[in-house]
Amino acid sequence: MNWIRTIRPTVFAALFFLIACSAETGYPSKDITVVIPFNSGGAFDAYVRALVPGLEKHLPNSINVLPKNLPGAGGRRGASDIFRARADGYTIGIFNMPGVLIPQLQNMPIGYELSEVTWLATLGYDTYVFVVKGDSPLGSIEDLKGLGRSVTYGATGPGSTSYVATNIVNETLGIPFEIITGYKGSAGYLLGLIRGDFDAAMINYSTARSYLESGDIKALAVFGADSNDPNIADAEDLGAPELGQLRVMRMMGGPPGLPDDIKTMLERALLAAMDDADFKSWLASTGNEAHPASAAETTATVLEMTEFYDRFKQLLD
Amino acid sequence: MPELLQATASILSPGTLLFVFAGVLVGLVFGVIPGLGGTTALALLLPLTYGMEVMHALAMAGGIMGAIAMGGSISAILLNAPGTAPSAATCLDGHPLAKQGRAADAIGAVASASPLGGLFGVITLLLVLPIARDIVLLFGPPEFFLVAVFGIVTVAISSSANLLRGLVAGGVGLMLSFVGYDTVHGGVRYTFGSDYLWDGIPLIPALVGLFGMAEMIRLSIEGGAVAADAGTVRLDGVWSGMRATLRHWKVVIRGSITGTLIGAIPGVGGTVATFIAYSTTKKADPDPESFGTGRIEGIIAPESANNAKDSGALLPTLAFGIPGSAEMAVFLGILMLHGMQPGPAIFADHEPEIYGLIVALTLSAVLASIIGITFVRWLAAITLVKGQILAPVVIAVSLVGVYAINLTPGDVVLAAVIGVLGYLMLRFDYPRLPLVIALILGETAERGFQQSMMIGQGNLGIFVHSVTSIVLVVLILLSLSWSFVPLLRRRLAASISGETS
Numbered sequence: 001m002n003w004i005r006t007i008r009p010t011v012f013a014a015l016f017f018l019i020a021c022s023a024e025t026g027y028p029s030k031d032i033t034v035v036i037p038f039n040s041g042g043a044f045d046a047y048v049r050a051l052v053p054g055l056e057k058h059l060p061n062s063i064n065v066l067p068k069n070l071p072g073a074g075g076r077r078g079a080s081d082i083f084r085a086r087a088d089g090y091t092i093g094i095f096n097m098p099g100v101l102i103p104q105l106q107n108m109p110i111g112y113e114l115s116e117v118t119w120l121a122t123l124g125y126d127t128y129v130f131v132v133k134g135d136s137p138l139g140s141i142e143d144l145k146g147l148g149r150s151v152t153y154g155a156t157g158p159g160s161t162s163y164v165a166t167n168i169v170n171e172t173l174g175i176p177f178e179i180i181t182g183y184k185g186s187a188g189y190l191l192g193l194i195r196g197d198f199d200a201a202m203i204n205y206s207t208a209r210s211y212l213e214s215g216d217i218k219a220l221a222v223f224g225a226d227s228n229d230p231n232i233a234d235a236e237d238l239g240a241p242e243l244g245q246l247r248v249m250r251m252m253g254g255p256p257g258l259p260d261d262i263k264t265m266l267e268r269a270l271l272a273a274m275d276d277a278d279f280k281s282w283l284a285s286t287g288n289e290a291h292p293a294s295a296a297e298t299t300a301t302v303l304e305m306t307e308f309y310d311r312f313k314q315l316l317d
Numbered sequence: 318m319p320e321l322l323q324a325t326a327s328i329l330s331p332g333t334l335l336f337v338f339a340g341v342l343v344g345l346v347f348g349v350i351p352g353l354g355g356t357t358a359l360a361l362l363l364p365l366t367y368g369m370e371v372m373h374a375l376a377m378a379g380g381i382m383g384a385i386a387m388g389g390s391i392s393a394i395l396l397n398a399p400g401t402a403p404s405a406a407t408c409l410d411g412h413p414l415a416k417q418g419r420a421a422d423a424i425g426a427v428a429s430a431s432p433l434g435g436l437f438g439v440i441t442l443l444l445v446l447p448i449a450r451d452i453v454l455l456f457g458p459p460e461f462f463l464v465a466v467f468g469i470v471t472v473a474i475s476s477s478a479n480l481l482r483g484l485v486a487g488g489v490g491l492m493l494s495f496v497g498y499d500t501v502h503g504g505v506r507y508t509f510g511s512d513y514l515w516d517g518i519p520l521i522p523a524l525v526g527l528f529g530m531a532e533m534i535r536l537s538i539e540g541g542a543v544a545a546d547a548g549t550v551r552l553d554g555v556w557s558g559m560r561a562t563l564r565h566w567k568v569v570i571r572g573s574i575t576g577t578l579i580g581a582i583p584g585v586g587g588t589v590a591t592f593i594a595y596s597t598t599k600k601a602d603p604d605p606e607s608f609g610t611g612r613i614e615g616i617i618a619p620e621s622a623n624n625a626k627d628s629g630a631l632l633p634t635l636a637f638g639i640p641g642s643a644e645m646a647v648f649l650g651i652l653m654l655h656g657m658q659p660g661p662a663i664f665a666d667h668e669p670e671i672y673g674l675i676v677a678l679t680l681s682a683v684l685a686s687i688i689g690i691t692f693v694r695w696l697a698a699i700t701l702v703k704g705q706i707l708a709p710v711v712i713a714v715s716l717v718g719v720y721a722i723n724l725t726p727g728d729v730v731l732a733a734v735i736g737v738l739g740y741l742m743l744r745f746d747y748p749r750l751p752l753v754i755a756l757i758l759g760e761t762a763e764r765g766f767q768q769s770m771m772i773g774q775g776n777l778g779i780f781v782h783s784v785t786s787i788v789l790v791v792l793i794l795l796s797l798s799w800s801f802v803p804l805l806r807r808r809l810a811a812s813i814s815g816e817t818s
Contacts, residue, residue, distance in 0.1 A: 040360040040647055046654050049364055073515040158503030180771045182501035182764045187638040195454050197772050214661035285656040
């Protein structure tokens, strides 16, 4: 066993060197968890999972980035989990805005305060389309006003983003309306619209897209983007430019008080991952879109959204 | 159908076949462990498919979905702890058979009934694919309400032996189903301020508690092994079980139709499909009272429904992106990850992939059965293991499974609490079936009713507004009056004999 004695100092030196190295290189020295406050299989989930390989590539030290689904309480469980995590950069997550903002404005018992979240980047947003059934005689918002009765809409539960958006649009435009609540997700009330349960709906574009193309439904207006189609009005055309703020946003954030160097490193990695060729080809193949925005822009957008929805506070529930 | 042949060829290529086989193995293991199930298996598979070819991903997903039922039913029969929710109905007659030492017969019946049901479902799916949209559009809020009422009625009358206890159990189930956030009016009910209960009583932990935990508590208290008498355990019953399935081909067809139809209705799903298949078979039998004591038909019916339901559940998933079951919700994620957007264009744009999935589903049900039969000898030996050893192992594995679903400690607590309730129900002879069905359907019924009232502006006429709803109303009335037929016959016979004497 002489050879063991001979190499022992070398082994010790090597170990010592390794320990010294890992101490010096700093963040990130272990795996990073990305919390997804929804079940696996949803749009938010797919987006994060597609982004993860790029994120691993653009972060130093070849650590793993692990998506973790924490569904529950309409996304509030996951959000409070991110908020309560240790501010060391090893737990970040995706936020559904205004989904998690509305309960905060309603003063519901939630475990987070969005103005304190360390915002890292925006991944993208979804616009709202104001749709009716494809063969509906209604061709414009004016037609709806001239119906002589309340227009019926479908939405998920009270306080959900679709419910709040429907409230805000109709109150602002002065359309008398009723909302049939309780549909499961946007696909649920989209089906209700095609079946003829109600007159119209406010639906996110990514869900509506293929049905718009097939002619099952048609768009009367779009919010959150400018319209190039003369038959489809946008917020400006309707004389209510503030409705342009109606969007569903996917934002990445971490717990409050994340150190600046870690924040910058994560922000850069996120933006670089969104620019990665693999991610872009995923976007193209699935019909998704990315609208990257920096940490500073994201923080500003959160403030704007909070102010916007605060103005409509009485319509939230 | 050249596309179908092409899809079969591509699935049967060695590379793809390997993925189907891997899926089958994963499905069996996840199926056997109570708590874990298709949903968890697919959720774990989802990130792995990211780098896979679409066909490989679908082959593996199909392999998992087709094999889950077999695995779930094995634990239902041997342990009275259904490995997955839809297998819960198989406990009712499967476990009594295991107690009599005839576990192998029961597994044989499963191994033959489930691929037959799967095959029936797939053929139906192929036939109705072109009109999938129209079928899905037949069901709106009024129809959902009526389907839920039909389900509750069917189960209520099938527990006629102790109607009052059945009603009590059903009532408790309804109460449990109303816990949590009310998605129609937005209120939060019966949560006692707990965030955990916001989403309601989760089904899988509740089922694990009600069946698996309850049974293990009973076994620990009463002692002994599952099989009452070691001497009676027969390991060669597989073939007689399989022959029984062929002999009861009518039961297979009835179960398969029930499974395909009910599987296609979102929010109602597989568990209800298997229970209704069980209840209708029991009702149609000349000797309904003998069900629950180990009738082989009581296994064949739910098992054929169990595999047929997947094909049904694919309809709303593919046509509208509305998952017919929890498993389908995750499967939807796999589709979307691979750029297959459910909706009007999916059948045109992705025909080969859909056919590939269908072939994989069929193949996997057959493969799972072959594996199940191969291991039946060792599996049946579980019924000889002493309760002191079996119970802690099953309880520990089930609770880990329950925790793994959502990483929520609350789920574990719930499974334990419901486990005690389940044991008390066993002890005092309350049927658990009405509780399960009411727990699942309570929300669908309530939501359907409230939405119908909003759509119909308070007019009850909305429930006879469409052909579908009229058919459902007639079905409900028929099954209600059906339960009085034996009673009337007895009365009539009594009065005739009274007159002649």
